[in-house]
Amino acid sequence: MALKDRASFQQFMRWMPGLESLLFYQRKHLSADIRAGLSVAAVSLPVSIAYAELTGVGAIAGLYSTILPLIVYALFGSSRQLIVGPDTATCAVIAAVVAPLAMGDPILRWELVVITTLMIGFWCIIAAKFHLGSLADLLSKPILMGLLNGISLTIILDQLAKSAGFKYEVNGFIERLIRLPTYLFDMHIPTATISACTLLILLGVKKVRPRWPAPLIAVVIMTLLSWMLNFEKQHVAIIGRITAEGLPLSSWLDFDVSLTRELVVPSINIAIICFVSMMITVRSFGVKNNYDTNADVEFRALGFANIAAGLSQGFVVSGTSSRTAVNDASGGKTQLVSIIAAVLIGIVVLFFLKPLQYIPVSVLGIILIYSSWSLVDLRSIFQLFNRNRDAFYLSLATLVAVLVIGIIPGMGLAVLLGLFLFLRKIFRPTEQLLGVDSNGLIHSIGGDTKPIANVLMYRFNSPLTYFNIGYFKRRLLTLIDESPVHCKWIIIDAVPSFTYPDVNVLSGIEELLRSFKVRDCVLVLAGRRGSLKRWFKDMDIDLDRDHIEFVSDLYLAIRMVQSKDQASLTSVTTDESTPAESASQANG
Numbered sequence: 001m002a003l004k005d006r007a008s009f010q011q012f013m014r015w016m017p018g019l020e021s022l023l024f025y026q027r028k029h030l031s032a033d034i035r036a037g038l039s040v041a042a043v044s045l046p047v048s049i050a051y052a053e054l055t056g057v058g059a060i061a062g063l064y065s066t067i068l069p070l071i072v073y074a075l076f077g078s079s080r081q082l083i084v085g086p087d088t089a090t091c092a093v094i095a096a097v098v099a100p101l102a103m104g105d106p107i108l109r110w111e112l113v114v115i116t117t118l119m120i121g122f123w124c125i126i127a128a129k130f131h132l133g134s135l136a137d138l139l140s141k142p143i144l145m146g147l148l149n150g151i152s153l154t155i156i157l158d159q160l161a162k163s164a165g166f167k168y169e170v171n172g173f174i175e176r177l178i179r180l181p182t183y184l185f186d187m188h189i190p191t192a193t194i195s196a197c198t199l200l201i202l203l204g205v206k207k208v209r210p211r212w213p214a215p216l217i218a219v220v221i222m223t224l225l226s227w228m229l230n231f232e233k234q235h236v237a238i239i240g241r242i243t244a245e246g247l248p249l250s251s252w253l254d255f256d257v258s259l260t261r262e263l264v265v266p267s268i269n270i271a272i273i274c275f276v277s278m279m280i281t282v283r284s285f286g287v288k289n290n291y292d293t294n295a296d297v298e299f300r301a302l303g304f305a306n307i308a309a310g311l312s313q314g315f316v317v318s319g320t321s322s323r324t325a326v327n328d329a330s331g332g333k334t335q336l337v338s339i340i341a342a343v344l345i346g347i348v349v350l351f352f353l354k355p356l357q358y359i360p361v362s363v364l365g366i367i368l369i370y371s372s373w374s375l376v377d378l379r380s381i382f383q384l385f386n387r388n389r390d391a392f393y394l395s396l397a398t399l400v401a402v403l404v405i406g407i408i409p410g411m412g413l414a415v416l417l418g419l420f421l422f423l424r425k426i427f428r429p430t431e432q433l434l435g436v437d438s439n440g441l442i443h444s445i446g447g448d449t450k451p452i453a454n455v456l457m458y459r460f461n462s463p464l465t466y467f468n469i470g471y472f473k474r475r476l477l478t479l480i481d482e483s484p485v486h487c488k489w490i491i492i493d494a495v496p497s498f499t500y501p502d503v504n505v506l507s508g509i510e511e512l513l514r515s516f517k518v519r520d521c522v523l524v525l526a527g528r529r530g531s532l533k534r535w536f537k538d539m540d541i542d543l544d545r546d547h548i549e550f551v552s553d554l555y556l557a558i559r560m561v562q563s564k565d566q567a568s569l570t571s572v573t574t575d576e577s578t579p580a581e582s583a584s585q586a587n588g
Helices: 002-015 017-023 027-055 059-076 088-102 106-129 132-138 141-164 173-184 189-208 214-229 249-254 257-288 295-311 321-329 336-351 361-373 378-387 389-405 407-427 469-482 503-519 529-538 554-587
Strands: 431-436 442-444 455-460 489-493 522-526 548-551
Touching: 017 059, 027 059, 027 088, 027 214, 027 321, 027 336, 027 361, 059 295, 059 336, 088 106, 088 257, 106 132, 106 249, 106 257, 106 295, 132 295, 141 173, 141 189, 141 257, 141 321, 141 361, 141 378, 141 389, 141 407, 173 389, 189 214, 189 361, 214 361, 257 295, 257 321, 321 361, 378 389, 389 407, 442 554, 455 469, 455 554, 469 489, 469 503, 489 554, 503 522, 522 554, 529 548, 548 554
Parallel strands: 455 489, 489 522, 522 548
Antiparallel strands: 431 442, 431 455
16 A cells, blocks of 8 residues: 555656655755745746736736746746746737737737637647657757857847837847947937946846845845836836736626637647747756756646636746746756745735836846846857857757747747758768777778778668668668679678668668679678567568578677688688699599
């Protein structure tokens, strides 16, 4: 019974990895998590309100989208640093989806946003059930590096307008960057001064007291100054009045259920966008802090978080890179940070909504710029140039795509580029001619490593499948025909090439043996001996046994070849000496 209970508990913990972390919490992390929770709450409060305006719903909905989702993700997520909440890309997409359906009705718009959020959560849970978290595996490390740098630079340039008190008249990173010098002439001096003071506070606190929550301190100081000096009279943008009003329950009675049909496909698309963008942040900070995450668990946690947001009259949430960066920069160690931030935001919603209206928008912009700057790491991308050119070009192309065509289209293009690069490597992989060095070890031919007499030893660095077996056969026959000496034995390293029983591959080997028969060659498959014999037998492929051998590995293949060559040479020598011996005996 105890074993059964223990197994049930472990299964329960696999569903809620965050809860396990909280149950076995280490007190040494408490002070760092409290500091990080304060900082995350300080940033999340004004950011959530700003994203509510972007989505086109009441400002209070932004706070509703933060509280419960933070707690839910803390329990169900596998990332220790990730902070969930509204983000720019998903809020912009969901606004574009619901605006035509709402037809100017603010209540209907809010209802559609809530319904879409619930549908997104449902699709995420279904995807996790079918283990579709593997979709995130399309995001290789070079793609992650390019995306993270591109997103960070985009955030910095976007928030620069709020920090300097001007407004961009064009969209797109490149267009804004080109016109930035002209915009700077139009900056609002009081707003820019407030931003500069905020930045000095952030940098000063970081240098003098690096463990203190610098964003929180900056927000508190600048909010007090805004209230005391009345920044609004100086035409400095502030958050403004917030009311804790939600959707009237009676409005749901008149909701047109048929509108949900229009939300099915967009909600699936947004769910994918949320998951992919979240996994970028999850994996980046997982690597940075040296722990593993589970994509399927993240998909399920994202689904539960969005359902929590929808049920609390909020809107779609995802992993947020900027607030996660604040968490990491503040020293956050566990999921307790999310719970602390959620509790603080909940207290503010209940008792302290009024002071939020005095927060200058430029303070928020500077905090996001400060957080995003720590994620910019262009040096790592350019270091790939000498290590792996393909990875460098992929990472650079991803960075350029995000900056030129936008975060979401750039993300999609990056995934496609990574997929095409992978397919190219599968279609036309690298190859090696192998030999033996002076110590009898097998390496690529070159330097001290020489080819073996009468042998061509070959490695094809890709699994063989129906779309590259033809290329494999052509390359092998070309190498045989171009060899300066005839090679009787063709040894293939079967381990990297033969990974599963593809009928096209096995039939291709049968065809290859006919070409070997004409060229008086023998094919030796080294590795997977038992599996290969069984696969050919199961496929009922009758091989020419005079022209194929199966051995366990490359070293045994070499010994077998040398043994057979020696036996053949001995046999020839014996046959040639027999007539001479007979004549000698006759003369005697």
